[in-house]
Amino acid sequence: MSKRVVTLAHYYTQPEIQQMADKVGDSLELSLFARESNADIIVFAGVRFMAETAKILNPQAEVILPDAGSTCSLVTQTDVAALQQWRESYPEHVHVSYINSSAAHKAISDWIVTSRNVDDIIAHLYEQGKQVIFSPDRNMGAYLNYQYGYNMPLWSAVCEVHDKFNEAALDEALSASATPAHLIAHPESPLPVLKRAEYVGSTSGMLNWVKAFAGAATDVIFVATEDGILYNMRLARPDLDIRQAPIYAGCQCNSCPYMKMNTIEAVKRAQQGIGTRIDYLSDAEMDAARLPIERMLEFSQ
Ligand code: 13P
Ligand code: SF4
Numbered sequence: 001m002s003k004r005v006v007t008l009a010h011y012y013t014q015p016e017i018q019q020m021a022d023k024v025g026d027s028l029e030l031s032l033f034a035r036e037s038n039a040d041i042i043v044f045a046g047v048r049f050m051a052e053t054a055k056i057l058n059p060q061a062e063v064i065l066p067d068a069g070s071t072c073s074l075v076t077q078t079d080v081a082a083l084q085q086w087r088e089s090y091p092e093h094v095h096v097s098y099i100n101s102s103a104a105h106k107a108i109s110d111w112i113v114t115s116r117n118v119d120d121i122i123a124h125l126y127e128q129g130k131q132v133i134f135s136p137d138r139n140m141g142a143y144l145n146y147q148y149g150y151n152m153p154l155w156s157a158v159c160e161v162h163d164k165f166n167e168a169a170l171d172e173a174l175s176a177s178a179t180p181a182h183l184i185a186h187p188e189s190p191l192p193v194l195k196r197a198e199y200v201g202s203t204s205g206m207l208n209w210v211k212a213f214a215g216a217a218t219d220v221i222f223v224a225t226e227d228g229i230l231y232n233m234r235l236a237r238p239d240l241d242i243r244q245a246p247i248y249a250g251c252q253c254n255s256c257p258y259m260k261m262n263t264i265e266a267v268k269r270a271q272q273g274i275g276t277r278i279d280y281l282s283d284a285e286m287d288a289a290r291l292p293i294e295r296m297l298e299f300s301q
Contacts (some may be wrong), residue, residue, distance in 0.1 A: 005271055006039035008054070010046035011203045012228035012259040017045050017267055024232075026203040027053075027099050028114040032297065034058050043270040045262040047072045048278075052103045055278040056286045056293060064275040066266035070258045074100040077157035078136045084108055086133075090153060093133045094125055097292070100159070101136055103281050107288035109135075112296045115187055115202035118144065121299055126150065139163065140187045143194045161256045162188035164247040165224045170196060173246050177220045183245065184209055185224035193224055193245075203229055211236045222246075226256045 008030050009021035018024045023033045027050055034042055034054035042063045044051035047070045055063040080102065087095050087108055097109035098118070106112055113121050122144060125132050134141040135155030139162065145152055165185070170193060174181045184206050185197040194200050199209045206225060210233045213221065217239045223230060224245035233242045247254055269275060281289075 003040035003273075004038070005041040005043060006037050007043040007045060007267065007271060008033060009262070010050065010228075010259060011207070011232055012226040012256050013045050013262045014228065014260065015231045016264055017262050018228075018231065020264070020267055021045060026114070026116060028116045028202070028300065029204065030054070031057060031099070031114075031293070034061075034063075035297070037061065041271075041273065043267065043275070045267050045270075046070070047256075047258045048276075049075055049100055049102060051276075051278050052281065052289075053099060053106075053293065055281060056103060056106075056289050059283075059286060062273075063278040064270045064273065065278065066270040066275050067261035067263070068276040070261045072100050072258055073160035074098065074136045074157045075102050075105070078102070078105060078155065080104045080108070083135060083155065086135075086155065090131075090133045093131045093153070095133050095135070096122060096125070097135050098137045098140060099293075099296075103285055103289045105136070106292060107285050109292045110295075112292045114296070115140070116204060117296060117300045118187070119148075121296065122150070122152075123148065124299070137188055139190055139194075142191045143187050143200065146191060146195075147200075159188040161226055161254055162186055162224070163190060164254060165189045165193045165245055166247065167192040167196060169246040169248050170222070170224070173222060179218045179220055179241075180215065181220040181222060182215070183222045183224060185245070186226075189224050197224065207232055207236065210240065210242065213237065213240060217241070225254070226259065227254055228256075228259060 007021045035057035051065040096111045134152045136157040141154035184199040222245040
């Protein structure tokens, strides 16, 4: 009997890859889809930590990453042994980790969050009187501390793509616009950029904001995130002037090199079973990493 293959694609992959997928989504949606899937093979057109999360949630499935190099700077900038020491220096704190982390990182976390549920989960923990440490994204943590008045100690890694946005280029673009201009941003962006945004939220959150936009069609909407999502935004609202936020004057070029390693050829090969198999995680590591992820999924459902 032939094997059932399902292809998942993150919103940051190129349009052609999204068109080849059975499901396109943000990291939370894709994790949930992977958990419920009864496919024999899950091709994950995203980055490695996403494919690992799919494997952890659905260990029976064979999970294939099209390109072995599809990592994420939040993962490569985090040395897990150093993180473990940092975590141990806050024995009374709850360790909340962003899903953009390795399986070993997740295994030493109490909760996993995505950009969609991070606000609610951390608010829930503070309501219970807990103290929280947050890793690995320094920008996201700084935004949460600023926005809600928390004092969370932060790990110090950044998304190399979002970290490039800067307030000077944005101010220039916003003030140069002949019609009213709006800024929406992903929380991996630096705090001065987020302070200027009308809306801060996950990839899906920004997409929903655009879909619901009720302003004039002549308004300009600047989007501070990876460029892949602009395809979905323009598809949903072809009537709007949606532009990528500049990272410097004249440049609209914020693209994640790791997401873009998912080429058509690599995804086609993966659909035939050729690619990087996520088969190197031990059962003990997957069990330890699954706990904080399941805690998040239960909270989010
Ligand atoms: P989302 O959780 O919004 O899908 O973001 C994932 C990511 O890698 C953002 O850079
Ligand atoms: Fe990682 Fe940034 Fe790429 Fe997202 S956009 S996968 S956070 S490097």
